Amino acid sequence: xxxxxxxxxxxxxxxxxxxxxxxxxxxxxxxxxxxxxxxxxxxxxxxxxxxxxxxxxxxxxxxxxxxxxxxxxxxxxxxxxxxxxxxxxxxxxxxxxxxxxxxxxxxxxxxxxxxxxxxxxxxxxxxxxxxxxxxxxxxxxxxxxxxxxxxxxxxxxxxxxxxxxxxxxxxxxxxxxxxxxxxxxxxxxxxxxxxxxxxxxxxxxxxxxxxxxxxxxxxxxxxxxxxxxxxxxxxxxxxxxxxxxxxxxxxxxxxxxxxxxxxxxxxxxxxxxxxx
Amino acid sequence: xxxxxxxxxxxxxxxxxxxxxxxxxxxxxxxxxxxxxxxxxxxxxxxxxxxxxxxxxxxxxxxxxxxxxxxxxxxxxxxxxxxxxxxxxxxxxxxxxxxxxxxxxxxxxxxxxxxxxxxxxxxxxxxxxxxxxxxxxxxxxxxxxxxxxxxxxxxxxxxxxxxxxxxxxxxxxxxxxxxxxxxxxxxxxxxxxxxxxxxxxxxxxxxxxxxxxxxxxxxxxxxxxxxxxxxxxxxxxxxxxxxxxxxxxxxxxxxxxxxxxxxxxxxxxxxxxxxxxxxxxxxxxxxxxxxxxxxxxxxxxxxxxxxxxxxxxxxxxxxxxxxxxxxxxxxxxxxxxxxxxxxxxxxxxxxxxxxxxxxxxxxxxxxxxxxxxxxxxx
Numbered sequence: 091x092x093x094x095x096x097x098x099x100x101x102x103x104x105x106x107x108x109x110x111x112x113x114x115x116x117x118x119x120x121x122x123x124x125x126x127x128x129x130x131x132x133x134x135x136x137x138x139x140x141x142x143x144x145x146x147x148x149x150x151x152x153x154x155x156x157x158x159x160x161x162x163x164x165x166x167x168x169x170x171x172x173x174x175x176x177x178x179x180x181x182x183x184x185x186x187x188x189x190x191x192x193x194x195x196x197x198x199x200x201x202x203x204x205x206x207x208x209x210x211x212x213x214x215x216x217x218x219x220x221x222x223x224x225x226x227x228x229x230x231x232x233x234x235x236x237x238x239x240x241x242x243x244x245x246x247x248x249x250x251x252x253x254x255x256x257x258x259x260x261x262x263x264x265x266x267x268x269x270x271x272x273x274x275x276x277x278x279x280x281x282x283x284x285x286x287x288x289x290x291x292x293x294x295x296x297x298x299x300x301x302x303x304x305x306x307x308x309x310x311x312x313x314x315x316x317x318x319x320x321x322x323x324x325x326x327x328x329x330x331x332x333x334x335x336x337x338x339x340x341x342x343x344x345x346x347x348x349x350x351x352x353x354x355x356x357x358x359x360x361x362x363x364x365x366x
Numbered sequence: 367x368x369x370x371x372x373x374x375x376x377x378x379x380x381x382x383x384x385x386x387x388x389x390x391x392x393x394x395x396x397x398x399x400x401x402x403x404x405x406x407x408x409x410x411x412x413x414x415x416x417x418x419x420x421x422x423x424x425x426x427x428x429x430x431x432x433x434x435x436x437x438x439x440x441x442x443x444x445x446x447x448x449x450x451x452x453x454x455x456x457x458x459x460x461x462x463x464x465x466x467x468x469x470x471x472x473x474x475x476x477x478x479x480x481x482x483x484x485x486x487x488x489x490x491x492x493x494x495x496x497x498x499x500x501x502x503x504x505x506x507x508x509x510x511x512x513x514x515x516x517x518x519x520x521x522x523x524x525x526x527x528x529x530x531x532x533x534x535x536x537x538x539x540x541x542x543x544x545x546x547x548x549x550x551x552x553x554x555x556x557x558x559x560x561x562x563x564x565x566x567x568x569x570x571x572x573x574x575x576x577x578x579x580x581x582x583x584x585x586x587x588x589x590x591x592x593x594x595x596x597x598x599x600x601x602x603x604x605x606x607x608x609x610x611x612x613x614x615x616x617x618x619x620x621x622x623x624x625x626x627x628x629x630x631x632x633x634x635x636x637x638x639x640x641x642x643x644x645x646x647x648x649x650x651x652x653x654x655x656x657x658x659x660x661x662x663x664x665x666x667x668x669x670x671x672x673x674x675x676x677x678x679x680x681x682x683x684x685x686x687x688x689x690x691x692x693x694x695x696x697x698x699x700x701x702x703x704x705x706x707x708x709x710x711x712x713x714x715x716x717x718x719x720x721x722x723x724x725x726x727x728x729x730x731x732x733x734x735x736x737x738x739x740x741x742x743x744x
Contacts, residue, residue: 103594106605140587142434153594153605158587160437161596161606162430163460169427173434173442174587176418177392181438181588199430202423355418362413 094123101126101136103156111150115309117268117294118148121215124271125184126155128278132182140183142171144191147222147296148215151186165196168203171210179209179352182282189216193229193249204258204287208351211281211288214251217296225299232336236303251291256344261286263344267293269316270340280342286350293320293338370549377515377542378445381471381535382407383550384519385443389558390469391417392442394431396424396450399483400539401473404445425450429457432468436461437595439586441523441560445471448481448490451497458532459498460597462620465530465574465584467561469522472534473542474650474701476728485728486539488650491705494534495679501617503624505631506534506679510653512546518676524559525631529623530581536678538701540651540730564591574616575602580623624680632682635674638664642671644744645693645718647686647710649675652699652731659736668744681709690717695743699723699731719743 091099112118129139139157143149145164152159158181162170167185175183192200192214203210219237220226227237229249236243255263262284266274274292281288295301295312306312316338323341326334375383381404385393393408395401409419418435422428425446432442446454451472461468476482477489490497494506505525509518519535526533564571564583573593575582585591594604599616601607624631635653638660639645648656653674663670673689675682690696690710696718698707707722714720723739725731 105603136592137588137590140438150606153596156592158592159594160434160587161594161598162433163456163597166426166430166457169422169430170434170437172420172422172427173392173394173431173436174438175434176420176431177435177438177440177442178586178588198423199427202427206420355413359413359416362410 097130098123098126101130101155103154106153110154112147113298115297116147117217118151118215120268120271121213121274121292121294122151122154124274125213125278127275128282131275131279132282134182134282138180138182140174140181141186142167142174142183143186144188144196146188146191146220148186148188149191165191165194166199167191168196168199168210168212172203172208175208175210176352176355184211184213184282187212187214189214189218189230189251190220190228193251197229201254201258204255204260204289206351207259207261207286207348209285209287211284211290213278213290213292215292215294216251217294217300218248219296219300221296221299225303237300238303252289252343255289259348260289260344261346261348262288262342264289264342265291265293265338266340267316267320267338268295269313270320273340277342284345286348370551372547372549374545375512375548376403376545377509377512377537378403378473379407380512380515380548381445381519382411384516385469385523386411386415387516387553387556388441388520388523389560390441390443390523391415392432392435392440393417393444394420394422394428394435394442395444395446396422396428398447398450400475400542401445401447401471403542404471425453426457429454429470433457433461433466436466436468437587439589441467441527443469443471445473447473447475448477449479451490451493455497459500459502461532462498462502462504463597463599464595465582465620466532467526467530468532469519469526470532470534472536474536474538476726482728484539486651486701486730487726487728488538488652488701488705490536491678491702494536501621503531503621504534504679505529505531505624505677506536507676508536508649508678509676510537510541510650510674512541512544513548514676515541516548516550520556520558524557527559527561528581529627530561530584531624537650568592572602573604574600576615576619580619580626628680631680632677632685634676634682634685637672637674639671639673639689641669642693643669644695644697644740645689646670646672646697646699646736647675647689647706648672648699649678649706652701655731655733656699656736658733659740662733662737663740663744668740670740670744678706683713686710687713690714693718695719695721697721697723697736697739699736699739701725701731
């Protein structure tokens with residue numbers, strides 16, 4: 091067994107009946123591999139990790155891995171994560187959400203978790219579509235693209251997830267494509283180790299729904315599209331807005347030190363007890 | 367004997383003290399009249415006892431956060447009123463199916479919608495029972511005095527821990543905002559129940575396996591028992607399933623664990639009921655008027671008593687049936703269009719005449735209101 095396969099194998103739940111629910115060629119599996127490698131690199135134990143998801147294709151991700159895992163209601167992963175983290179700050183809480191999950195139904199929770207700066211890592215799989223329900227347009231479907239609820243093409247403007255996270259006050263924000271899986275490993279590892287609210291936007295593909303409806307080809311074609319359109323943030327800084335149109339800016343967008351909620355709350359406890 | 371502490375408290379404040387005494391160490395909430403004092407009180411009290419208070423962005427988030435905290439092993443609660451309670455319903459269902467203990471205080475105000483924010487009502491009785499979708503059992507308790515706000519809150523936590531269910535503490539604006547002298551029992555005299563935790567080695571732990579009580583031991587995240595929690599219908603290991611036999615087993619166990627505990631869960635007060643010819647069935651603040659009405663009626667030689675269910679759900683069918691068989695009429699005054707009385711009528715097999723008294727004008731039901739109604743039968 092190759093080293094990579096062995097590593098991932100060690101983190102999977104073998105009493106769960108595989109195969110998984112994802113389509114062949116889906117980027118969710120790449121992210122899962124990346125997440126496992128990143129967690130392994132951090133040295134955190136399986137018992138210390140809580141993996142929390144919402145609803146959608148990626149909502150099924152935690153069930154396959156041998157951590158403390160929680161599959162919540164649609165859009166609410168961050169609220170459950172907030173409770174877990176505040177109840178037991180020694181746990182490392184990671185949420186997995188999709189673009190519809192985190193930006194539409196859970197959009198409010200997302201900006202407030204960022205503003206509060208809870209020490210939680212939010213991984214958002216952005217495939218620009220509601221995949222599980224059959225390809226309806228999402229808050230990140232670009233203007234003019236087709237979806238099963240936008241057969242005359244979408245007339246809405248797309249959210250920029252990472253830019254929204256920066257504005258909402260997250261301590262750490264990074265974006266990467268599943269094509270660049272090795273770079274994604276490192277980005278997720280940094281996010282997990284960061285104290286404070288960290289966001290990793292993972293640009294992925296849904297060839298089954300989004301790709302099919304927009305004639306973007308196979309999973310491989312869509313991965314190639316990611317490769318050809320990803321621009322590292324350092325390079326993007328020297329490019330004009332026109333040249334960046336339709337590009338995916340990758341890398342670390344923000345990495346700053348901010349007061350973390352749990353640490354601030356310890357000050358509240360001290361005040362309440364009259365200790366300070 | 368340990369000494370009682372006497373304090374002048376508001377109903378909402380007594381709920382805070384009851385929760386702290388029961389071991390609640392996490393509160394997530396969102397401001398809403400007439401429940402806000404609970405959040406305010408918790409924000410002051412919890413950090414004193416190494417607990418955590420967080421004000422969430424809405425009631426949906428509050429409910430999610432308390433479920434998360436409970437999964438991490440900490441007793442948790444939230445408090446709200448009608449509009450916020452509506453927002454919590456989806457996650458209350460999650461707590462039902464994933465069997466996560468937690469307490470939700472619903473301080474009822476007039477509805478529907480924004481309704482009458484500062485006026486009392488009892489209009490959420492059916493919502494506490496059926497607010498979340500799907501077949502599910504639920505426990506709803508209703509205190510009628512400030513002192514009971516303390517004791518019933520303790521009981522709410524105990525039941526939620528014992529049966530791994532969300533427990534709704536439903537009372538109305540009158541009880542929540544009223545101030546009374548209360549006797550708080552010393553901590554050591556209180557019965558405090560904590561959830562059963564697994565004692566087997568982690569690889570033997572089957573998180574949703576049936577047992578004689580129907581309540582599997584619950585491990586906290588981080589305890590070394592890594593398992594899966596989901597809102598999907600799941601098998602005994604917690605993994606999603608749609609196998610008919612596994613689905614049926616889970617849904618029936620969730621009901622059975624409550625059915626088996628009815629004797630422990632259900633509690634009611636019988637007031638002047640021994641020789642009663644007419645019974646008044648009332649709960650929360652209306653029960654106070656009902657008791658006064660019974661006293662006044664007896665001064666006129668009318669044998670009137672009061673049955674006050676503290677446990678609103680599961681419906682106290684046995685008690686109610688027994689009462690219906692022993693009186694000639696039952697008056698059910700409610701600050702709604704007849705939500706609890708529907709249940710009484712449902713179990714009445716022609717035993718007694720049932721008279722409803724409904725006020726939906728945002729005003730309390732007075733003893734006089736009830737006495738006027740009594741004239742129809744006495």
